[in-house]
Amino acid sequence: MWDALWINANLATMDGDTGYGAIEDGAIAVADGQIAWVGPRADLPGAPDTLAREVQDAGGRWVTPGLVDCHTHLVYGGNRSREFALRLDGASYEEIARAGGGIVSTVAATRAADQEILLRDARRRLAALQAEGVTTVEIKSGYGLDAETECRMLRVAGLLQDTGIRVRRTYLGAHATPPEYKGDAEGYIDQVCDHVLPQVADAGLADAVDGFLERIAFTSAQITRVFEAAHRHGLAVKLHADQLTDGDGAALAAEYRALSADHLEYTSENGVKAMAQAATVAVLLPGAFYTLRETRLPPIDALRRHGVPMAVATDSNPGSAPVTSLLLMLNMACTLFRLTTAEALTGVTRNAAQALGLQDVCGRLAAGLAADFVLWDIDDPAELCYRIGWNPRAMSVVGGKPLFPSDG
Numbered sequence: 001m002w003d004a005l006w007i008n009a010n011l012a013t014m015d016g017d018t019g020y021g022a023i024e025d026g027a028i029a030v031a032d033g034q035i036a037w038v039g040p041r042a043d044l045p046g047a048p049d050t051l052a053r054e055v056q057d058a059g060g061r062w063v064t065p066g067l068v069d070c071h072t073h074l075v076y077g078g079n080r081s082r083e084f085a086l087r088l089d090g091a092s093y094e095e096i097a098r099a100g101g102g103i104v105s106t107v108a109a110t111r112a113a114d115q116e117i118l119l120r121d122a123r124r125r126l127a128a129l130q131a132e133g134v135t136t137v138e139i140k141s142g143y144g145l146d147a148e149t150e151c152r153m154l155r156v157a158g159l160l161q162d163t164g165i166r167v168r169r170t171y172l173g174a175h176a177t178p179p180e181y182k183g184d185a186e187g188y189i190d191q192v193c194d195h196v197l198p199q200v201a202d203a204g205l206a207d208a209v210d211g212f213l214e215r216i217a218f219t220s221a222q223i224t225r226v227f228e229a230a231h232r233h234g235l236a237v238k239l240h241a242d243q244l245t246d247g248d249g250a251a252l253a254a255e256y257r258a259l260s261a262d263h264l265e266y267t268s269e270n271g272v273k274a275m276a277q278a279a280t281v282a283v284l285l286p287g288a289f290y291t292l293r294e295t296r297l298p299p300i301d302a303l304r305r306h307g308v309p310m311a312v313a314t315d316s317n318p319g320s321a322p323v324t325s326l327l328l329m330l331n332m333a334c335t336l337f338r339l340t341t342a343e344a345l346t347g348v349t350r351n352a353a354q355a356l357g358l359q360d361v362c363g364r365l366a367a368g369l370a371a372d373f374v375l376w377d378i379d380d381p382a383e384l385c386y387r388i389g390w391n392p393r394a395m396s397v398v399g400g401k402p403l404f405p406s407d408g
């Protein structure tokens, strides 16, 4: 007998070849925290109350997989509202970074923040994501840049699992050169590869390793060294690639079989082809594009033509994307990048799970996957993309259980 059977639901399973994989008047059976059965109610092998200990009525609502935010920098100290004001005065993101602002200023604030403060602030941001149906989140380090603070950030990210949300952690040591290595990026990369990354890996603090390949960050040769070190320690890689310039980042990510290459505004068709061959997911970050008032669009048509899976994420961070709404990113992905509503929704479910190597764990409503799903008060799945500043979530279920504390 199943533990629970949800009936009277319209399902956007995100599990077909196209569209939402919609099943009207569907049912989901849950056993041991997993989806045991999913399909049209009419195909159930008996009367609901003979099949499960508990029958739950979804009230005719739409149900999607739990949303997956596959690229965030949710743990950090301070904020950068002053930098926002400088940008309004005409300074560019790059100019601010070169003048010692940007990422490096958040590094100072993060080093100064103890675990309790980092945890308190990250909890508030995570609560905002959770309230909109996020049940899995990726969190990167990268604002510590020394062993102690990077490990503190990753530990805080791990502690956030007490919310019930599934957290994947990524070590982003190669985010910027810290002040104590100013002018010696090579020396800093030595430290990352020989000391910090091995320490993070040995302590089991990360699932993957990320880097920032950009003329204001690290070169392809430096990122290559980080990727080699990651692979030596059995960790998958990801890359902030081609965000401000074309640095052949997508191709480098593909060469190392990266789970994802992210941003991609300047990626060339060759980069896209390499990603297709390596099954590297393209993570699109419309909140950073919007905040930095970028005008160059990611190569959406080429990604489509070559069959590269596209994901959409918040990039939640204090600089380029002070964003805590994945629903808003759905809207921006459609309006700014011209994704279809089905592509955008696939981007925060199925493809986002793949960007974290979790395609067999979550991201679809399918038997054998975790029972992570969200009930929405909407008439059509497209409504999740169409509205701006509107949260129609009724409840979230993670591993078969209502997601607390905001769900009762």
Ligand code: NIG
Binding pocket: 102, 103, 106, 212, 240, 243, 288, 315, 317, 318, 319, 320, 321
């Ligand atoms: O994903 N591109 C590099 N890293 C972040 C921005 C970090 C920051 O500005 O603090 C990003 O956009």
Ligand code: FE
Binding pocket: 071, 072, 073, 240, 315, 317
């Ligand atoms: Fe980022």
